[in-house]
Amino acid sequence: MNAPHMSPDEFRDAGHRLVDWVAEFMHTVGDMPVLAQTSPGELLARLPEHPPESPGGANEWDDIVRDLDELILPAMTHWQSPNFFAYFPCNASGPAILGELVSAGLGAQGMLWQSGPGCTELEMRTLDWMAEAVGLPDRFTFRSPEGGGSIQGTASEATLVSLIAARARARRTAGGAPVTIYASTQAHSSFAKAAMVAGLASGPDDHEAVRLIETDDDLAMDPAALERAIRADLDAGHIPSFVLATIGTTGTTAIDPLGPIADAIDRACAESPRPWLHVDAAYAGSALVCPEFRWMSEGVERADSFCFNPHKWLLTNFDCDLFWTRDRRALTDALSITPEYLRNAATESGGVIDYRDWQIPLGRRFRALKLWFVMRHYGLEGLRAHIREGVRLAELFESWVAGDERFELAAKRTLSLVCFRLRAGDAATRDMLDRVNATGRAFLTHAALPDGQVIARMAIGATATRERHVREAWALISAEAERVLAGHSA
């Protein structure tokens, strides 16, 4: 037999049908349970045990669409539901979905400039655009001979590549003593994971090289504590090589103060090489498109690298983490597998970027397309409007919590995340969340404060969320809280 490749016409017909299916999904996802109401193994039991031997045949798209509806959709936790308030949002949007479609259709692989000049140069330009959009200084852009940005899969990967670059740079300037790395106790778990991958920790509780810096009352890193930690390590002969600051922690959106952190580093390292300062703004970075939130990034010009995820709150499908550095040479020195003597003049001059040397994998998709589509469709004005609406809805929700004596706000609200709890305590707060999530009508996740207190997180910002969804969620939370409090007092 010949392989049954789809003809362009067959692709067109099936493509229209699946576009229609996605459009219908957008229309109806708000009516589906948000948190999947399925048990472990339920989908597995409904899927054939063995792979299909024969091609799908004439009715295959009927069969596939039916299975999408009957098997897959009920097994999904619906991140695109307007009632999704869990984790942080993971925005999809029409233009981004279409960018993924075109990227898949082109099927290009932009590991090198040569293997995808269009992939590379569109990415360079959209990264410069977005740097301008969020107010990053020119030193992080390709306008600088030493800076520039790239698309990474996730903020985890941005943390890892900057850590690798930092370690290599520290080794070159400071020699072979043990390196030490720093982040606040509230930093994302990917910091600990990067340390494990890089061989700096044997597990999440190994602190031989990893320093977790204490935080202030708002859960932001305490620069004085950082300074003390760096000084102590220098005194012990270690090489402080990497500091991770977070703009918008995962738990509560705490903002590590970049300027005071850079001051602390400068003071501690007055007579030794400065560690690399990486800023993880995975969630909160999207808000920097609005000038009124740029106070969060004051001092960013003193950082070595910065990242945020348009795939969280800026309408660009996962995966799209934007990562900028002002020392791209440190990155390629640490990650290039081309020996120095084989590098070409074009790469060294900055005229050609080979993005394989900016990341862990070799291959890469053409992800700049979806970012380009999003920026063109929304314009900066539209992106700002999306952010501002999320913040407005969070303020509204916050006001309801503050005005209800059963509840209390559990952390300072900065953007579109509201942290709250029942005054009745941890068990009641957990019960309330479990009940809300079990209805399928909203999905929120929890976090724990450093003192162990359980808090509920209302993370607003899904593409489809409107004021009525937030109102309905509050009504639901309120009703389930009432039931919990009745039960707990009974």
Added chain:
Amino acid sequence: MNAPHMSPDEFRDAGHRLVDWVAEFMHTVGDMPVLAQTSPGELLARLPEHPPESPGGANEWDDIVRDLDELILPAMTHWQSPNFFAYFPCNASGPAILGELVSAGLGAQGMLWQSGPGCTELEMRTLDWMAEAVGLPDRFTFRSPEGGGSIQGTASEATLVSLIAARARARRTAGGAPVTIYASTQAHSSFAKAAMVAGLASGPDDHEAVRLIETDDDLAMDPAALERAIRADLDAGHIPSFVLATIGTTGTTAIDPLGPIADAIDRACAESPRPWLHVDAAYAGSALVCPEFRWMSEGVERADSFCFNPHKWLLTNFDCDLFWTRDRRALTDALSITPEYLRNAATESGGVIDYRDWQIPLGRRFRALKLWFVMRHYGLEGLRAHIREGVRLAELFESWVAGDERFELAAKRTLSLVCFRLRAGDAATRDMLDRVNATGRAFLTHAALPDGQVIARMAIGATATRERHVREAWALISAEAERVLAGHSA
């Protein structure tokens, strides 16, 4: 203003239009230059310097489609061209593109079972399907309580996660002495890069922990040399922790012999813990869907992990690396950031898989959908037909080279890659390749043999390639060779 989110109807209209654009692209890509005929900076100069302030407006899809045609397409190296014979193929296909579309439309994030039960369980099942399809033993599947598979982005990431798991396992069983790792001199550069990322090498030429094992005349790893290297390291007090064997090297598709390699490891480590054996079958693994090629993987049951890339030669868009292990606990022990005491019973029982602990990033796309669509559309019969046609065309090309006295075959052909050169030497071979690529009518890349000889690589297997494209490429190669030889002899 409100953010101009697309309504489902607007999405449907634009989606149909872009599906049509992709269908037209499939129809015409064969007429476009394969290697981009563009200079560094050319696209950059044609893109606006600043991001758009306002939304795209009523004509935005006219504008975007025009820019795709006029700006992006001419700047692409066309991996989906039927005349693409460079690197290895990077297959796209109709069903895979539609899988990406649906995945983007659902916008789910399957980091945890809870955050995407459907993502997780469809991935588990399609990985078990594909294990069966390529003849992997049950110990690599979820039928085993200790095994299972996952989708990684690339084989580079599979190498890195298995190396991290191997190192952690070695540390647990053998203590804190320096670990050593092994691959042949022909292993992919991602081996050296993984060592750098993991902190085992300061650069590609640092061999303090990295051993490159010599190869035989067919460029396959020499098991006796591996055994000697492991024994020497054991004698020196090192901990041999990781051996990478390649089925189908990037340069010439050499096949490292798994059984003899496992024997060598067993002999060397009769009295010490065995290192982790990872098999990188990135390109050649696709051919294992055909029983007649399973000789390549004889002995794979003795490996600890195995990967191959359907995104290379099995019709599933990049990124789709399939990675199986028979010790998934070693993986999660090395990569989980959840402390032991917080693990839940469901995860430990194997009833629930949290794929975040199988990979470097935290988040993940719903990539199983495209694999599912491909396996349903083609069936195993269709996949085998695609592989066999690629091999048949390579045999044909090989016969033409062998029958032409100007040329010589430069390495044993195993599958669909033909390595050849001009008898006139390296400069002539390079010139011929440059001339062929400059025409835009075909694109081939080169490699270097261990003795430094330059070879041309004819990698067949793009989805759209048919016999006439291979014939036309040979005619072009032949004509350009004639010109080169005329010039060199002049």
